[in-house]
Amino acid sequence: QVQLVESGGGSVQAGGSLRLSCAASVYTGDNFCMGWFRQAPGKERERVAVIYFAGKNTFYADSVKGRFTISQDNAKNTLYLEMNSLKPEDSAMYYCAARGGSCYLSASRYNYWGQGTQVTVSS
Numbered sequence: 001q002v003q004l005v006e007s008g009g010g011s012v013q014a015g016g017s018l019r020l021s022c023a024a025s026v027y028t029g030d031n032f033c034m035g036w037f038r039q040a041p042g043k044e045r046e047r048v049a050v051i052y053f054a055g056k057n058t059f060y061a062d063s064v065k066g067r068f069t070i071s072q073d074n075a076k077n078t079l080y081l082e083m084n085s086l087k088p089e090d091s092a093m094y095y096c097a098a099r100g101g102s103c104y105l106s107a108s109r110y111n112y113w114g115q116g117t118q119v120t121v122s123s
Contacts, residue, residue, distance in 0.1 A: 064090075094118075
């Protein structure tokens with residue numbers, strides 16, 4: 001069983017930056033997909049970024065490419081999401097997620113979830 005705890009959300013003005021962290025209760029290993037999802041009110045949960053094969057591979061949603069960076073520190077069992085040039089449309093609850101094996105686009109394929117951290121970007 002993997003427990004995930006997010007932190008680092010908050011309120012920021014457009015153009016600002018935030019760094020989200022996700023602490024895992026155990027080392028998930030090289031064959032785990034770790035990722036960030038977000039969900040705005042009235043919208044479906046969407047995948048923002050994922051990392052797997054011990055950080056060798058990453059994928060980003062088109063809407064955040066070039067602005068967000070996903071990374072992990074295996075020594076600390078921690079996943080990060082560096083968010084720069086934030087836009088009001090980035091406002092959402094951000095969730096850390098994990099699953100064994102390959103990464104998938106759909107949130108339903110992920111077994112482990114954090115409680116979420118709110119990100120609010122004002123214009």
